[in-house]
Amino acid sequence: MTNLEFTPLVFGISAVAGCLGALTGLGGGVVVTPALTLLLGVDIRYAIGASLVSVIATSSGAAAAFVREGYSNIRIGMFLEIATTLGALLGAFLATRTPTAILSVIFGLVLLHAAWQSSRKRPADAKTLQPDLIARRLRLNGSYPSPDGPREYQVSHVKTGFSLMFGAGTLSGLLGIGSGALKVIAMDQAMRVPFKVSTTTSNFMIGVTAAASAGIYLSRGYIEPGLAMPVMLGVLAGSMLGARQLIGARVRVLRWIFAAVVGVMAIEMIVSGVQGKL
Amino acid sequence: MTDQRLEIIISVLLRTGVLLSAAVVSLGGICFLSRHGQEQAEYHVFHGAAQIFRSASGVIHAAGPSNCPAVIQLGLLLLILTPVARVVFSLAGFALERDRTYMLLTTIVLAILIYSLAGPHL
Numbered sequence: 289m290t291n292l293e294f295t296p297l298v299f300g301i302s303a304v305a306g307c308l309g310a311l312t313g314l315g316g317g318v319v320v321t322p323a324l325t326l327l328l329g330v331d332i333r334y335a336i337g338a339s340l341v342s343v344i345a346t347s348s349g350a351a352a353a354f355v356r357e358g359y360s361n362i363r364i365g366m367f368l369e370i371a372t373t374l375g376a377l378l379g380a381f382l383a384t385r386t387p388t389a390i391l392s393v394i395f396g397l398v399l400l401h402a403a404w405q406s407s408r409k410r411p412a413d414a415k416t417l418q419p420d421l422i423a424r425r426l427r428l429n430g431s432y433p434s435p436d437g438p439r440e441y442q443v444s445h446v447k448t449g450f451s452l453m454f455g456a457g458t459l460s461g462l463l464g465i466g467s468g469a470l471k472v473i474a475m476d477q478a479m480r481v482p483f484k485v486s487t488t489t490s491n492f493m494i495g496v497t498a499a500a501s502a503g504i505y506l507s508r509g510y511i512e513p514g515l516a517m518p519v520m521l522g523v524l525a526g527s528m529l530g531a532r533q534l535i536g537a538r539v540r541v542l543r544w545i546f547a548a549v550v551g552v553m554a555i556e557m558i559v560s561g562v563q564g565k566l
Numbered sequence: 567m568t569d570q571r572l573e574i575i576i577s578v579l580l581r582t583g584v585l586l587s588a589a590v591v592s593l594g595g596i597c598f599l600s601r602h603g604q605e606q607a608e609y610h611v612f613h614g615a616a617q618i619f620r621s622a623s624g625v626i627h628a629a630g631p632s633n634c635p636a637v638i639q640l641g642l643l644l645l646i647l648t649p650v651a652r653v654v655f656s657l658a659g660f661a662l663e664r665d666r667t668y669m670l671l672t673t674i675v676l677a678i679l680i681y682s683l684a685g686p687h688l
Contacts, residue, residue, distance in 0.1 A: 294607035295599060331612040341642050345588070348580040348648050362569050362576075366656060366671055373678040380682075426667065495580070495649035496675065502646040503682030507621065509614025513638035514607065517595040520642065524588060 291514060294328075299518040301327065306346065306526025312546045314402055315494070316523040317343040317465040322399065322553040325392070326560070330515065332388050332395075336464030337510030340498050342523035343466040347495035349524060350531060360488040361430045364443065364481065368453045369493055372471070373500035375457020380501035383462045384508050392561030395463050399554035403547045405469050422446040432485050441482050449479035461501035464510075466494040572659035576652050583648030587641045594629075594637030601634055615639075622683070650679050 289297075301323050302316070309316030317339040324335040383391065423429055423443040431438040443449075452474035460467040468490050475486035505511055618624035619639045628636035653676050660668040 289607050290604050291607050292599060292603035295595070328609075330609040333612045334609045341645060344645050344649060345584055348645075348652075349584045358570065360573060362573050362656065363668065366668060366675065369653075369675045370671060370678070373675055373682075377678065377682060426671075496653060496679070499646050499649040500679055500682045503679070503684070506619075506643075506646070506683075509616075509620050511619070511639070511642060512609065512615045513594070513619060513635040513642070514598065514602075515609050516642055517591055517598065517638045520591060520645070521588060521595065524584070 295514075295518045298324070298328070298515065299522040302342065302519045302522025303526035303529075306342070306523035307530035308526075308542075308546055308549075309346070309523070310350075310527040310530030311542050314405075314546070314550075315343065315466040315468050316346055316527055318399065318402055319550065319553070320519060320523060321395065321464060322557050324515075324519070326553065326556050332391055333383075333510050334512050334515050336383065336391075337505045337512065338464075338516040338519035340460075340464035340502055340505055341511060341516050342520045343460075343464070344495050344498045344502065345520050345524045346527045347466060347491055347498065349528065350491055357433070357484075357488065359432050359484045360492050361428070361481070361485055362492070363426065363430070364428050364475070364479075364485075365489045365492045367426055367428065368450065368471075368474075369496050371450045371453035372457035372460070372493055372497040375454040375459075376461035376497050376500035377504065379458040379461020379463075380504035381461075382458070383464075383501075384504070386462070389561045389564045391463070392557050396554045396557035396561060398459065398463060398465070398467075399550050399557060402469055403551040403554060420444045420446050430485070432482060439482075441485070442480070444480050445478050449474045452478055457497050457500070460494075460497050461504075464501070464505070466498065468494055569663075572656070572663075575659075576655050579655055580648060580652055583644065583651060587645035587648065590641030590644060591638050592641075594634050594639075594641055597631070597634035598638060646683070650676075650683070653679060 302320055305319040305323055306316035309319060320339045320342060321335040324330040325332050420443060423446050428443040429441065431440045453471065456467045456470040456474060459465065459470060471490035471493060472486045475481040475490060476483050618628045618636065622643055625636055625639045625643055629640040653672060657669060657672040657676060660672055
């Protein structure tokens with residue numbers, strides 16, 4: 289295939305992935321890599337490099353809209369970014385030493401989790417009033433706007449959340465994904481941060497986390513300009529379109545379709561990993 | 567300076583960074599397709615990007631009308647630097663708030679990012 293044929297094809301695939309990622313809130317990166325490797329036979333390392341770059345674009349591009357809503361908590365974000373960036377460094381180092389077949393299987397497992405996550409309803413915000421000393425000392429507790437005025441929240445289990453964030457960062461660096469789902473779990477379920485605050489703060493953190501592994505990817509030659517160009521532009525365009533469509537879209541149906549697509553990709557990735565094709 | 571104002575300034579910075587980088591990548595992409603459009607797209611086997619595309623200094627030196635892929639890479643480099651700029655801005659914001667704890671935490675994050683981008687990789 290010549291570049292003139294390849295570039296629009298990759299742009300199209302990436303735009304669809306970015307749009308679906310924005311609509312479902314799972315991010316485009318997690319779909320781009322399997323699409324490139326399974327459909328076009330791109331080496332998984334090039335795909336991961338291009339996907340990571342697109343993750344930075346969507347995270348930073350979306351931040352403006354999220355911040356204005358007043359949900360994100362810059363202190364929680366900054367504190368947890370220590371864990372995610374350290375994890376991202378570890379993940380990026382591991383990525384250069386892990387056989388591609390194993391990367392493919394791990395990717396498949398993460399996709400399976402994403403499929404399961406997106407097909408079920410999220411649990412309601414749990415209330416805990418267990419005070420956490422670290423949360424108080426680091427002033428992590430905050431408030432968010434609600435119809436009845438600002439609502440205060442308390443953060444708990446900071447240590448657990450911090451460890452989970454290290455894991456999320458490692459996966460992000462290993463697979464070139466934003467691992468937003470895992471970041472939300474760490475904040476929403478472990479630290480009891482309200483869901484809206486978790487999702488927006490997670491989005492805020494994804495760019496910084498990805499930048500930490502991007503430096504290592506760059507020096508290892510994972511970021512190939514001819515491939516990263518259509519992926520980054522495609523995912524960015526798709527996610528901007530998806531974010532605009534979010535209101536009024538039939539999210540429930542979309543989530544099921546997305547879960548099905550991701551589930552099929554997950555099995556394909558695991559199978560090709562086991563057969564040693566990638 | 568409040569946290570909310572700081573976040574709004576940062577979000578404008580992020581959006582500017584992304585748009586600027588997308589513009590440079592598009593420019594490099596058009597140039598790349600017009601020069602190398604008929605060449606084969608070969609990404610099946612991993613060789614790693616060319617040495618000049620692997621470091622900031624290499625990319626900055628090579629980028630120009632005679633090297634379109636380097637222009638794309640320059641745009642991608644701008645994108646990678648956007649979150650780093652965000653951390654620098656947060657550091658300045660916390661300094662204005664005289665929040666020493668968060669100045670320290672932000673400095674740690676910045677150090678990790680600088681290590682990734684410029685440090686010696688094992």
